[in-house]
Amino acid sequence: MKKLLNTLYVTTEGAALRKDGENLVAEVEGAERARVPFHMLGSVVAFGPVLVSPALMGACAANGISLVLLDRVGRFQARVEGPVAGNVLLRRAQYAASEAPDDIVRSLVMGKVANQRSVLLRHLRDHGEGDGQEPAGAISAVCERLARILQRLAAGLTGLDHLRGAEGEAAQLYFSVFGHLVRSPDPEIRFLGRSRRPPLDPVNAVLSFLYTLLTHDCRSAAESVGLDPAVGFLHRDRPGRPSLALDLMEELRPVLADRLALSLLNRRQLRARDFETRDGGGVLLTEEGRRTVLTAWQERKREERLHPFLDEKAPLGLVPYLQAQFLSRHLRGDLDAYPPWFWK
Known part of the structure; x- marks a missing residue:
């Protein structure tokens, strides 16, 4: 896992992402590996089989944080985002x-x-x-x-x-x-x-x-x-x-x-x-x-x-x-x- 600019990249297969208060928490085999406040994130990019909790998905949408899902080799699968993302203007x-x-x-x-x-x-x-x-x-x-x-x-x-x-x-x-x-x-x-x-x-x-x-x-x-x-x-x-x-x-x-x-x-x-x-x-x-x-x-x-x-x-x-x-x-x-x- 690595945070660059305002994006968190999750490249560890089997990692689990969840919401804890106003933070995103990433865990691997039950051990916490990263904790990032929502206000410091613009997007989360997950490679391969990564578990994302429903509560975190809702929090990302509410905070304008896009969640991007890619497969193991990096092919685009889906992007989850709230109603205001600015992509039309982009x-x-x-x-x-x-x-x-x-x-x-x-x-x-x-x-x-x-x-x-x-x-x-x-x-x-x-x-x-x-x-x-x-x-x-x-x-x-x-x-x-x-x-x-x-x-x-x-x-x-x-x-x-x-x-x-x-x-x-x-x-x-x-x-x-x-x-x-x-x-x-x-x-x-x-x-x-x-x-x-x-x-x-x-x-x-x-x-x-x-x-x-x-x-x-x-x-x-x-x-x-x-x-x-x-x-x-x-x-x-x-x-x-x-x-x-x-x-x-x-x-x-x-x-x-x-x-x-x-x-x-x-x-x-x-x-x-x-x-x-x-x-x-x-x-x-x-x-x-x-x-x-x-x-x-x-x-x-x-x-x-x-x-x-x-x-x-x-x-x-x-x-x-x-x-x-x-x-x-x-x-x-x-x-x-x-x-x-x-x-x-």
Whole structure:
């Protein structure tokens, strides 16, 4: 359990939440683990099987505290709230901002490009010239070009097409050298360039699976604060597409997904036997491979990192929910700008 900003996140399965006077009390196996006054809470987010007493639900509704229920892997299930929650005003602000989203898009793209560059720089620090076969010079050159893109963004690059162009240019540069970061001993596990539907090699199969998991988390995060996950800023609206969830995941996927994929492959937790090739050339994870990735994903989300804006440590799994809160606060006018999450 962890309280960040004005939200209590309950991630312990089997925890019980109850009302005691004007306080929320969280218990695990009958022992009190947390006590938070209602006046200090804006929302409660519960992951997995968590018991919530009827008295607490009524108190949360009466005090304007939203109660968000997610399943074990973070998929949105329900939100319980009282009659006055302000979500209509928040969504109106979101829709209005989507008509002129340059500032938000610039922040999202800066976060993504900076984190892509950090992934490459971390590889250079960890492996350097490697065994002489690794083109460290090519990776360094891409890092320099990404730094120039960041300079353009920081200088106030405007225009949605230009911002999307900068994001696309950075992605092309990043994935042009991503294959050099894969150090699996299996010759079948190679990165042949980004491919999506279907993924055409094992590396893309892992990336696509992790991106799907991250999209679910970002969609749940958007819904947990009352945002409309279908209306984004960087991604264009399209029926059935969670554009805002895709926006939120952009700055997070280099660290949460790409780094995890590299770790699983380079540490030989995933081998060639964990993939299968379907008719048409698509490559997918086997059932055992998916279990390996899911286990590592849950472990990864428990790791804590210092949040640069909060200046407080938070589990990586809660970062999408924090960023959704920051976005909602910016849309409400409480923050001058949306603060990206930079990985260091």
